[in-house]
Amino acid sequence: MVVPTEPEIFLYDLACTKNVCFSPVVWRIRLMLNYKRIAYRTIFLEFPDIEPTLKKLGVDPPESPSGSVSKYTVPAIQHVPTKTYIMDSIPIAQFLEATYPDPPVPLSSELGREIEAKSRDIIRATFRISVMPRQIGILSPPAQEYFRRTREALLGHRLEDLLDLDKEEQSWNAIGDGVRAAGELMQKNKADGPFVLGAQPTYTDFFIAAFLQSTRVVDEGVFQRIFKCPGYKEIYEACLPYMEKKD
Template identity: 75%
Template sequence: MAAQTEPEIVLYDLACTMNVCFSPAVWRIRLMLNYKHIPYTTIFLELPDIEPTLKELGLVLDESASGSKRKYTVPAIQHVPTNTYMMDSAPIAQFLESTYPDPPLPLTSELGREIEGKARVVVGAVFSMSLMPREIGILSPRAQEYFRRTREALLGHRLEDLLDPDKEEQGWNAVSDGMRAVGELMRTHKADGWFVLGARPSYTDFFIAGSLQSARMVDERVFQRTIKYPGYGEIYEACLPYMEKKD
């Protein structure tokens, strides 16, 4: 019997009742680990446990570029060979690319920046409206209490207020043209392949596929509604080989 490869990365992920990854930010890193065949193991954390756990690991918050205080969040990783800890998908992606450069993964491009920026505004708006109030349904009771208390404090109203069918439909209709435009940007290099830059994936593809997989885990209907727009489903399908390890 062959010996198992020892993990080089410990990935701290967000727990849900399905015991699989559903966080879009964590999926970006998980896709990258899978693509690069980096051996890793996962530790799932309940929402209320993220801050105390990461503090205990010695992670320290600094101020963001805007001067606001950052928050403890996943993904976080431990690089086992160097006993290095870090969090947030962007610095983790940079670390993984520099430490494991083969196969290469472009982390940014002019087209990728345009897609990500527009998607955060357009797709992010309807995903917040349609997924946030439904996300609570895949959390443990303890995490549900934390999620409701923190999210409703930000919203100023109950999560369920977002689920008014008429308002939700109006929200999707309002961004329809924008979603179609972002999808067409994704298809810029379709003659060369279904990834954003053509034949090979980039971090932008994992940004898109991770968001779509998150939507699928929370509510299949939201996922299906999104992939009806050209571009989204093609990139999701192209990234499926890197989604097999999800726990």
């Protein structure tokens, strides 16, 4: 009989009606946990419950680059052995790499920084034009109300107004060159392996795979538009073994 492993990490994730992870920032940490084979348990939170839950736990939001305190968000973790709570993907990744260094996940490289910089604009555009207006379809009613109220306040119009197919197609055409340029950088070391630096994954690989997997959970068609591009496909497929635990 296999004895269940007690979790060393409680991972606070964003809930959806599919009962799997769909947040790209949480997926970055989940990929890292899975790759390092760290025993963890997921606690899913609805959008409106994130702040009160983390406040009650005594989680301290990290400071933003401007010095102001960030809002409460996921991912957040509790490291059970040290009773430590950490919020936000970068501090969590740094903690995991320092606490569980084997196998290593390089958190930064010159090539990785370049890829992430080029990819951020693509990811922002993709989520705004194609993913965000479709996310509401996988949320519970209370989360839908919260999501609609907060996002539409930022947009200045209804989420559904983003789903004009002609405008969506124009937006995709506008980011096409950037998608191809980032994909070419991802293949710079393809002779040595499928990952950004070759044979072993880095945080940049998890950054890319997390974006793709999040998109796939929301909408398969949107996922396929990016997945078919050289570079993205190879990294995603190489990271599939670290996506098996998703709930």
